[in-house]
Amino acid sequence: SQDRPQKETTVSNRIDSPLDGNILSVHVKVGDKVKTGQPVAILEAMKMENEIQAEVEGTVTEVSVQKGDHVALGDHIITIE
Numbered sequence: 800s801q802d803r804p805q806k807e808t809t810v811s812n813r814i815d816s817p818l819d820g821n822i823l824s825v826h827v828k829v830g831d832k833v834k835t836g837q838p839v840a841i842l843e844a845m846k847m848e849n850e851i852q853a854e855v856e857g858t859v860t861e862v863s864v865q866k867g868d869h870v871a872l873g874d875h876i877i878t879i880e
Contacts, residue, residue, distance in 0.1 A: 812855050812857060812879045814851060814876045814877040814878070814879070816842060816870040816874045816875075817842070817851070817872070819844060819870070819871050820843050820849070821842070821867065822842060822865065822867065822868045822869075822870060823841040823842065823843050823866065824866055826841075827862065827877065829859050829861065829862055830858065832858055833853040833856065833858075834853065834856050835853060835854065835855060835856050836852050836853065837853045838852055839876075839877050840877065842870065851877075853879055855879050856879075858879065858880055859878070859879055860878045860879065862877050863875045863876055863877065864876050864877075
């Protein structure tokens with residue numbers, strides 16, 4: 800029996816693509832400080848623009864995409880530490 804609360808695992812410092820689509824813009828670069836909810840990229844999918852937001856506060860340590868890239872569902876976009 801576990802009496803301790805489970806560690807929260809739904810918030811990730813790794814931002815992955817929520818949909819198949821094309822990266823319209825990337826708003827951050829490595830070294831940038833971001834806040835929770837801050838837009839980090841715009842993804843166009845099914846003719847709609849989807850704002851991708853940081854789920855955690857921290858510093859951008861990796862940007863794996865650039866404007867014009869095609870991404871599939873689950874592709875890595877940005878890492879925040």
